């Protein structure tokens with residue numbers, strides 16, 4: 001585990017060239033091949049900071065793809081997406097909304113944990129646009145292989161990366177947007193934002209709204225139009 005990545009300008013390697021994972025993505029991707037190749041990715045400087053690449057998980061042909069921002073502290077250690085506290089909220093929300101997690105593929109826009117030290121703790125840092133752009137070839141390859149019917153962006157970072165910089169989750173959550181990425185694309189909050197609410201009542205309200213946003217998905221999978 002290293003903490004040296006902040007030593008150069010973020011997103012810009014020493015030579016000035018643009019960072020990208022593109023050169024690491026196999027030409028004929030399979031999920032297993034992508035996962036293996038991504039484990040050795042040095043497409044941007046974030047590999048120096050995270051413990052390991054945290055690639056997406058789920059079945060090829062999964063109906064729903066859920067896309068978050070980046071792995072968190074626990075995901076970084078486990079090497080699996082959405083296994084920490086936010087992952088537990090996601091699992092619970094999916095179940096309540098009637099979405100079978102086995103039919104879902106979960107991943108992140110950025111595959112390495114970006115953090116800064118504060119005492120003994122590793123504090124999440126939001127990835128910048130250069131880092132998201134560098135890592136994007138992995139997400140594009142995952143979408144190409146999985147071919148989900150529905151993509152749900154979890155939180156503003158994923159929504160702005162996949163839908164557009166002007167997208168505002170607070171105003172447009174739960175709405176379908178036109179996208180070449182999948183038949184149905186929508187966004188809701190990131191489950192970690194539910195945990196950050198100021199009190200239990202606010203957490204409950206935000207969780208209920210999150211589940212409501214997810215409830216639009218099962219009818220789509222049963223062939224009903226929104």
Ligand code: SF4
Pocket residue numbers: 020021038041042043044045046047053110111112134135136138
């Ligand atoms: S964050 Fe993405 S592009 Fe950067 S090293 Fe990790 S996998 Fe590669």
